Amino acid sequence: MAQFFPPISDIFxxxxxxxxxxxxxxxxxxxxxxxxxxxxxxxxxxxxxxxxIILRKEWGALIIEVKDWNLESYFIDENKKxxxxxxxxxxxxxxxxxxxxxxxxxxxxxxxxxxxxxxNIKYFNIVxxxxxFHKATKEQINxxxxxxxxxxxxxxxxxxxxNDSLTKENFNKIFFKTHSAQNKQYxxxxxxxxxxxxxxxxxxxQNDGNFIEYNKKQKEIISKPIKEMRVKGVFxxxxxxxxxxxxxxxxxxxxxxxxxxxxxxxxxxxxxxxxIRDKLIQVHRDFEIADFTIINYHQFxxxxxxxxxxxxxxxxxxxxxxxxxxxxxxxxxxxLFAKNKDKIIPYDAxxxxxxxxxxxxxxxxxxxxxxxxEGEYIIFGDEKQNIYGxxxxxxxxxxxxxGRPTELxxxxxxxxxxxxxxxxxxxxxxxxxxxxxxxxxxxxGKGLFEKEGYTKYTYFLNMPIIPTIYDIIRENxxxxxxxxxxxxxxxxGYTLPLLRELDCYYRILSRENTKTMFETTEIMYLSALSxxxxxLDALRNELARNNYPNNTKLSDEQNIKIKKFIAQLLSIAELxxxxxxxxxxxxxxxxxxxxxxxxxxxxxxxxNAKEIQGFRxxxxxxxxxxxxxxxxxxxxxxxxMLKISTIHSFKGWESQAVFxxxxxxxxxxxxxxxxxxxxxxxxxxxxxxxxxxxxxHKILKPMFDKVNKQ
Numbered sequence: 001m002a003q004f005f006p007p008i009s010d011i012f013x014x015x016x017x018x019x020x021x022x023x024x025x026x027x028x029x030x031x032x033x034x035x036x037x038x039x040x041x042x043x044x045x046x047x048x049x050x051x052x053i054i055l056r057k058e059w060g061a062l063i064i065e066v067k068d069w070n071l072e073s074y075f076i077d078e079n080k081k082x083x084x085x086x087x088x089x090x091x092x093x094x095x096x097x098x099x100x101x102x103x104x105x106x107x108x109x110x111x112x113x114x115x116x117x118x119x120n121i122k123y124f125n126i127v128x129x130x131x132x133f134h135k136a137t138k139e140q141i142n143x144x145x146x147x148x149x150x151x152x153x154x155x156x157x158x159x160x161x162x163n164d165s166l167t168k169e170n171f172n173k174i175f176f177k178t179h180s181a182q183n184k185q186y187x188x189x190x191x192x193x194x195x196x197x198x199x200x201x202x203x204x205x206q207n208d209g210n211f212i213e214y215n216k217k218q219k220e221i222i223s224k225p226i227k228e229m230r231v232k233g234v235f236x237x238x239x240x241x242x243x244x245x246x247x248x249x250x251x252x253x254x255x256x257x258x259x260x261x262x263x264x265x266x267x268x269x270x271x272x273x274x275x276i277r278d279k280l281i282q283v284h285r286d287f288e289i290a291d292f293t294i295i296n297y298h299q300f301x302x303x304x305x306x307x308x309x310x311x312x313x314x315x316x317x318x319x320x321x322x323x324x325x326x327x328x329x330x331x332x333x334x335x336l337f338a339k340n341k342d343k344i345i346p347y348d349a350x351x352x353x354x355x356x357x358x359x360x361x362x363x364x365x366x367x368x369x370x371x372x373x374e375g376e377y378i379i380f381g382d383e384k385q386n387i388y389g390x391x392x393x394x395x396x397x398x399x400x401x402x403g404r405p406t407e408l409x410x411x412x413x414x415x416x417x418x419x420x421x422x423x424x425x426x427x428x429x430x431x432x433x434x435x436x437x438x439x440x441x442x443x444x445g446k447g448l449f450e451k452e453g454y455t456k457y458t459y460f461l462n463m464p465i466i467p468t469i470y471d472i473i474r475e476n477x478x479x480x481x482x483x484x485x486x487x488x489x490x491x492x493g494y495t496l497p498l499l500r501e502l503d504c505y506y507r508i509l510s511r512e513n514t515k516t517m518f519e520t521t522e523i524m525y526l527s528a529l530s531x532x533x534x535x536l537d538a539l540r541n542e543l544a545r546n547n548y549p550n551n552t553k554l555s556d557e558q559n560i561k562i563k564k565f566i567a568q569l570l571s572i573a574e575l576x577x578x579x580x581x582x583x584x585x586x587x588x589x590x591x592x593x594x595x596x597x598x599x600x601x602x603x604x605x606x607x608n609a610k611e612i613q614g615f616r617x618x619x620x621x622x623x624x625x626x627x628x629x630x631x632x633x634x635x636x637x638x639x640x641m642l643k644i645s646t647i648h649s650f651k652g653w654e655s656q657a658v659f660x661x662x663x664x665x666x667x668x669x670x671x672x673x674x675x676x677x678x679x680x681x682x683x684x685x686x687x688x689x690x691x692x693x694x695x696x697h698k699i700l701k702p703m704f705d706k707v708n709k710q
Contacts (some may be wrong), residue, residue, distance in 0.1 A: 002033035002054075005040045005200055010012040013259075016345070021068040021134025022051055025166070031053070031241065032168045041267075043199045044290040045109055046273075047303035049345075050101040051197065057192050058184040060126040061105075062175065065098040071136045076147045081311070092309035093150075095158055098129040100306050108299070110194050114630045118526055119560045126187040130159040130174060138162045182254060185652075201289040203351050215410055218242045222249050230355070230401040231380045233408035234437040235680035239380045240652070241406065243351050244280045250349045250376050251287055264347040265294045266366065270355035270632040271517055272296070272652040276353065278637075293347075297362055301331050304370075308343040332361040337369035346372035351665050354652060355381035355390055356397045363400045377401075384426065384434050385680070387673045395435045397657050411439045417453040417707055418682050424703045425679060429672045454685040457704035465498065465663075466505050467582055469689055473659055474510065476687055484685065486512065486642040490655035494647055495663060503644045504571055505579070508586045515641045517632045517649040519624040521574065525567035527627075528619050535608040536615075537567055542604075543573075546595035565594045573605055574616070648676040652702035664692035 011018060018026060029039050029052075038055040052064040073085050082093045100374050104345070105127055106113045118125040133141055141160050148154050159174045166358055178205070214222065218238060221231055222245045233239040247263055254261035265276055273294050280292060293305070305312055312330055315322035337344070350371050352358065367377050383397045411419055419439070426436045429666070458474075460468060474490065477484075493499045496518055503514055504521045529536065543562050544554055551558065572590055576583040592599040605612060632649060643655065660678045675696070679686065688704070690697055 002029060002037040002039050003035065004030070004693045005038065005043070010043055018069050019066065019134075021066040022130060024134055024163075025052065025066055025132050027169075028166055032156055033299060034173060037160070040199050041269055044201055045101075045104070045198065045302050046100055046293055047295045048104055048109070049303075049307045050098070055187070055192070055195055058130065059175070061195060062128050062130060063098055063101050063105075064130045064132055065101070066132045066134060069136070071133060071140045071144050074144060074146065078147070080147060082150075090311050092306065092311045094309075095154060096311070097306055098158065099153075102127050104128055104303075107630050108633055110191070111634045113191070113194070114627065114686035115523075117190075118523065118545045118627075119205070119563065120186075120556055121530075122556065126191065127156060128159070128174075130161060132166065134163055136162045138165045148451075160365055160439035165384050170699075203286075203288055207258070208281065210282045210338050211284050212241065212245070212282065212338065214238075214242070214245065214550065217406075217408055217410070218245070221406055221408075222246045224406075227374070227376050228401050228404040230399055230403075231377045231378065231408060232405035233382055234439050236411045236419070236654075236683075237384060238410075239382070239408060240276060240279050240353055240414060241282075243353055243378070243380050244276060245283055246378060246673050247292070247349065247351050248280070248283045248285045248287055251291065252285060255287075255346050258348070258695060260291050261326045261349070262345070262347045262372075263292045264350045264370065265292060266300060266350065266355050267296045267351045267474055267650045267652070268296075268300065268651065270296045270629060271649050272353065273633060274636050275653055276500070297358065297366075298331060301365075304344070305330060307699050308340055310340065310434065310619050316528065320565065332359060332365075334361055334364050334368065337365050341369055344369055346370055347375065348372050350377035350378075352379040353381075354385070355379040355399060356383050356386045356390060357381075357400075357663065360391060360398055360400065367400055384430055384437075385651065385673060385677045387651070387670050387677055389670045392433065395433065403655040409437070411437075416684055417455045418684065418686055419709075420710060421455055421686065421703065421707045422676070422679050424707060425676055426701065428674070428699060454687075455704060455707060456686075457688045457690070457700055459690045459701065461692050464504055464579075464690065464692050467579060468691075469502055469659075469661060470506055470509060473506075476657075478657070483639075484657050487638060487640050488648065489659070490643040490645065490653075490657070490681065491659045491661070492645060492647050492650055492681060493661040493663070494674060496646065498661070498663065499644055501575070501647065505575055506642075506644070508572055508575065508583065513641050515635070515639050517628070517635055517645045519627045519631070521571040522564070522567040522623065523627060524619050524622070524700065525570050526563060527622065527624075528615070529563045529566060531615070533615065535604075535611045536566070538608075539569075539604065542600075543594060543596060563598075568603065569594065569596070570612075570616075573601075608656075617665050636705055647681070650681055651677055654681055654683050656683050657685035657687075659687045659689065662690040662693050662696055666696075 008026060011026065024040075024150075026039075026041065029037075033039065033054075036056055040053040040055070042049055042051065050063050051066045054062045057172075069115060074082060074091070075085050082091050083089060084091055106124070108118055113123070119676055141162050145160070161170070165490070176444050176510075218241070221229070221242050231239065231242065233242075242440070243265070245340065247265060251261050251263050256373065267273065267276065276294050280294070281289070302312070313326070315326045338414060347370055352363070352366070355363070363379070371377055380401060381397065383392070384397075386392070386397060423437065423439070430436065458472065469491075477486075477489065490501075491502065493502075497659070499516070500518060500521055503516050506512075507514055538564055543565050547562070547565075548554060548558055568590060572583065572587050576587045588598045589602050637653065637655075643650075647660075658678070658681050662675070690700065690701060
């Protein structure tokens with residue numbers, strides 16, 4: 001018999017019982033699958049709730065969505081949209097629903113799977129999809145999907161099962177057709193284990209955590225017997241540490257009466273999920289990690305709408321008004337969720353971090369539609385990090401909790417120059433807009449923040465930005481903060497093209513890896529290398545001949561290697577065109593390593609300059625949001641590498657040393673808040689590099705002079 005997660009006997013004890021169709025499919029799988037299969041029912045996927053996922057080692061994964069629909073009540077219109085017959089209302093296509101679960105495995109849930117797919121599309125085939133229509137016959141399904149008969153994606157990627165076709169023979173055909181032993185080279189043990197880790201999170205033991213010494217105010221917030229609370233904290237006051245401690249404390253109380261309490265922790269910033277998870281597993285208590293959903297607001301709403309079978313109509317990406325209406329229609333639409341509340345599985349407790357980033361309508365949706373009756377709702381934030389310009393009233397943000405907030409006033413960096421600099425910043429720029437922090441100088445813990453720290457401000461006019469930044473950073477690393485490892489250094493800016501170029505330049509010249517929350521230049525080129533252009537084919541052939549002279553046909557692995565060579569060569573060639581003297585040596589070495597002559601490649605670039613420029617233009621215009629989102633979700637601080645990020649993406653994180661880049665122009669109204677947020681990411685060392693922004697030079701120079709004289 002297959003292994004069931006949870007055990008099939010436990011499934012029948014759930015408060016929300018399986019539907020008739022789910023029960024029938026579970027019984028079928030129990031009888032017909034052997035011990036090589038693993039069946040996950042309603043698995044934990046941090047917001048996504050597919051009905052069933054089946055794993056088989058060396059073969060792959062199958063996602064099955066179950067529908068107890070009477071298909072005579074549905075039709076597919078001329079635009080291939082699914083509708084309810086008598087009401088003519090739009091309903092989520094089950095095909096789109098199950099495909100979204102598959103996409104999210106690659107784009108969100110399984111680390112490195114998206115990169116593998118970009119390198120070789122065959123990796124996308126390790127996960128297949130099926131839909132089981134419990135109350136339909138095969139004939140009814142065929143009649144319904146007639147408008148989709150020419151849809152190749154449906155024909156080759158999704159199997160549709162009916163009650164009269166759910167037989168062992170047919171099910172085996174699905175598995176043998178889509179998960180043959182040939183998948184072994186793609187569905188490796190490493191990938192299989194990644195699936196297992198995501199689908200079966202571990203139980204967190206008390207001894208796995210750390211003993212944390214909370215201050216008096218933190219203890220009060222953690223234990224206060226209240227269902228609603230807003231917590232306001234100064235930077236470095238341990239807001240997130242307090243949030244997770246409160247969440248676990250509440251979880252343990254709920255656990256006395258409920259087998260699996262549901263706890264939701266929401267952020268705005270996608271990258272904060274792992275930061276909060278890190279904080280959560282430090283808590284010195286027992287709890288089931290699977291009972292905690294940690295997710296950002298937009299991904300949460302998308303996942304819930306998919307779970308609720310509500311179709312999202314995506315607008316054209318270049319039509320600004322349509323995009324704004326789209327966000328209002330789905331992410332800010334309180335009526336939409338109130339109307340579909342019967343489809344929502346509520347949470348017993350909800351916590352929101354960085355509440356200043358939330359619109360009031362979002363708060364109402366979460367509290368009114370996703371919180372269980374008598375549930376706990378607690379929000380945390382710092383209004384001075386209001387980088388998205390949400391409304392302010394009486395020098396404070398507007399929330400859906402009445403009364404004054406509970407305040408955390410103790411800054412854990414009380415002996416740091418960063419603290420003094422930040423207070424000066426508040427006095428200079430925020431005195432008319434926000435209440436200034438009234439910090440308590442009480443030392444928490446020992447040793448971590450006792451150093452005075454290092455702060456430096458530099459202003460440049462008419463200097464090449466990328467080489468200058470690189471030289472300053474390397475000089476500071478080698479001479480000023482030499483005791484700090486690359487793992488503790490972060491470079492922050494606010495425009496992606498600059499940061500991408502800096503990342504590529506830094507890696508090439510320093511010969512050190514970096515960690516970014518955005519696409520690298522190489523991955524941009526890799527994404528486009530499936531194009532069939534003559535110059536690309538010529539370059540592929542040249543590299544293939546030189547690197548594999550005895551091979552008439554390259555293996556998948558060798559083809560991937562050649563693609564990576566091309567992506568790296570095009571990336572460094574782009575830098576060489578701008579900074580020939582700085583890059584030439586590294587460029588020549590790279591050509592030698594890839595077995596292509598340096599002079600030959602320069603000549604090749606010149607001969608095909610027009611075509612390559614057109615290719616680059618297309619690469620730069622492409623949408624990399626999926627890659628960006630994937631990198632943010634799988635971002636961890638302790639990766640051993642220097643980090644490069646926008647201030648927006650690094651919001652909520654901290655780094656021992658921060659290099660903050662200010663460009664000559666700022667376009668956002670909330671740049672003061674953005675700059676303040678960048679300042680407060682540094683725990684101990686902060687270097688500001690200003691390239692010609694005279695307005696902020698006049699503000700920042702006196703500030704740094706004052707703090708550095710103290």
